[in-house]
Amino acid sequence: MSETIEQKCLSKGVKLTEQRKIIAKVMSESTDHPDVDELYKRVSKIDSKISIATVYRTVKLFEESGILTKHEFKGGKARYEELNEGHHDHLIDVKTGEIIEFVDNEIEKLQKRVAEKHGYKLVDHKLELYGVKVDTKNE
Amino acid sequence: MSETIEQKCLSKGVKLTEQRKIIAKVMSESTDHPDVDELYKRVSKIDSKISIATVYRTVKLFEESGILTKHEFKGGKARYEELNEGHHDHLIDVKTGEIIEFVDNEIEKLQKRVAEKHGYKLVDHKLELYGVKVDTKNE
DNA sequence: GTAGATGCAAAGTATTTGCGACAAG
DNA sequence: CTTGTCGCAAATACTTTGCATCTAC
16 A cells, blocks of 8 residues: 555645545545546535535646546546556446456557557557456356 | 448438438548547538537437447547448557557457456457657657 | 635536427438 | 438536635645
8 A cells, every 4th residue: 555645645745625635535445436426426425515616626636646547438427546556457347337457568568569669659548448247157 | 442431321221311421421531530520610611501410410320320430539529430340549649639540459359358357258449549759869 | 924725606618409390211 | 291300509418717715834
């Protein structure tokens, strides 16, 4: 377990307000990938006076500070997740919406190579797999 | 080249109206990945009476019919591209917005394997690489 | 004390939809 | 003819912003 979001704010010079602390807390405790509306709901349970505008402003700020990442999965709203060292991609169950995180170093390496082959330095990437569960065998 | 968009409409039972023909034509002639607004502009040059609502309705219909694919690249509007047999992914120049299409069978294979490893059958995927151009000299 | 954050409501974007008129099969 | 499409404007969904007030540092 590395730095908490609050620690990251301090080290990045992001002012720590009451609202931001609450949003930080809710995000660290979330194991899923909530959208702003869902995050707002969770945050409201702790402090019902926080406005949705603040939630929007905060996730944007946290994203720019490298504290959260934003995902724009198919056809939906933006969803957020805490950013830790371990980068990963997502496998999305098209039936249930369940999201599985995975890492595949080989794919990562190949992506870098593809970019280089075209004369580019890879600065970011997005990989999403969409699948349906195979019920028969292993799990 | 294979079937034209008009042929695809016929074989899929999509009614061919004047507006759809024009949108089909503009899309087949586009080598980039226009968003709805851009597409609307191009279409309007041919028939200025077509409404943006029709453009929205048509790209949606074409997407559902497997004639176009929709991309939701970072932070922007949805962009469309004609769907042909040859699947490909995209490398996006983060400075200029230029889009390079590529195929890497090895990555495709690995994606399938990752999905299977988690008990899923891969039905779709999205891979976008974001890069900056490397000077031909060196770095 | 001051720069920056918040809450609120109003304003933007991007996209969808209800409806009467109209056109394709 | 009949069903589905079109154009229009109004509606929706998500996100951003202006402004007066408040708060962390």
